[in-house]
Amino acid sequence: MLLLRNARVMTCDPARPGLGILEHGAVGIAANGTIAYVGDDRTAPAADQTLDLDGRLLTPGLVDCHTHAIFAGDRAREFALRAAGATYLEIAAAGGGISATLEPTRAATEAELGALLGARLDAALATGTTTIEVKSGYDLTLAGELRLLRVVAATASARRPHVVPTFLAHLVPRDRAADRDAFVAEIATQLIPAVASARLASSVDIYCDEGAFTLAEARLILGAARASGLGVRGHVGQFVDLGAAELLGELTALSADHLEQVSAAGIAALAAAGTVAVMLPGACVQLRLPVPPIARLRAAGVRLAVASDLNPGSSFSSSLPLQMWLATTHFAMTVEEAWLGVTRHAAAALGRAATAGILAPGRPADLVAWQCREPGDVPYRYGANLVERVVRGGLDMTAL
Ligand SMILES: [Zn+2]
Structure with a gap:
């Protein structure tokens, strides 16, 4: 010993x-x-x-329960435009936004994606992260999302943080906008069962917000996840409260993430279900969003986690200590809450309460x-x- x-x-x-x-x-x-x-x-x-x-x-060891760590390319130019005061629409018109990440990610080889992801996992370990969640979501084709999850599995190693893979239903791509219902049905009836049977992810996450999936689509996709025996999570209320916190509570979701906008009924549903609220202060600050209702979540007894949201668009950092600083200063969380947010409560958000x-x-x-x-x-x-x-x-x- x-x-x-x-x-x-x-x-x-x-x-x-x-x-x-x-x-x-x-x-x-x-x-x-x-x-x-x-x-x-x-x-x-x-x-x-x-x-x-x-x-x-x-x-x-720290637990980062929310990252989009597998992607190619970066959006430094978009960051500069935003810093100079460009609006979301101006950034999209200049070729920014998620489509700026889809193209290089789809074009990258598996070896290239593995090298990029591996370097990010190594950087996370260097700042204390020993368990890290990685979501798919920057391909948006059936074959491509499965490819991303296979690269995640292949990149994990005993010399890197434990990796917890999640399938993310991120957005409806532009080329599927005309047959949106068919795209949602493919995710529910083909992709999620394929992910589950190959054990490529332990949970399904959905981005349910304005411009992403609707509440009805979230219900369909998360229902398929439950039927396949996978955990359920959601990106909810980052911009607009569509009532998804209530849905996540109803489904006894592992976590509800972002929550800048959430109703009293949504908070009550999360509290009743024991769903963890994942705070992502880096993305909140970078997008200049209002602070989530920490005091109301705390008063309701909802457990709070804190994560990096590592992604190329709104939070290109894998450092949890930096997120703890933002959580304690900008979000007015206590030091104790910030620590539990990157340890015990983050592990619960991943369904890993027994091991991390x-x-x-x-x-x-x-x-x-x-x-x-x-x-x-x-x-x-x-x-x-x-x-x-x-x-x-x-x-x-x-x-x-
Ligand atoms: Zn995210």
């Missing part, structure tokens, strides 16, 4: 109050890559190897040692990478 000792251990264990911090803590890692001990340093069992952390913070986001015996040894003692240091000292050491499945990734 390897014992990480003399640490300030943040367990995020719900059996302990708050962030579950052990002031003089230690974590033991068994040879099989699981956690063998979490507890007081002074009563820790004997170990073959020890590492003294000198009182620094030791936390669960909490330090407890028997779980995979996914941990981060930080160059600080206070949980608040990580968002407070934004822009600095305070990660000292990342352990994934018991392997010290920093030493590889």
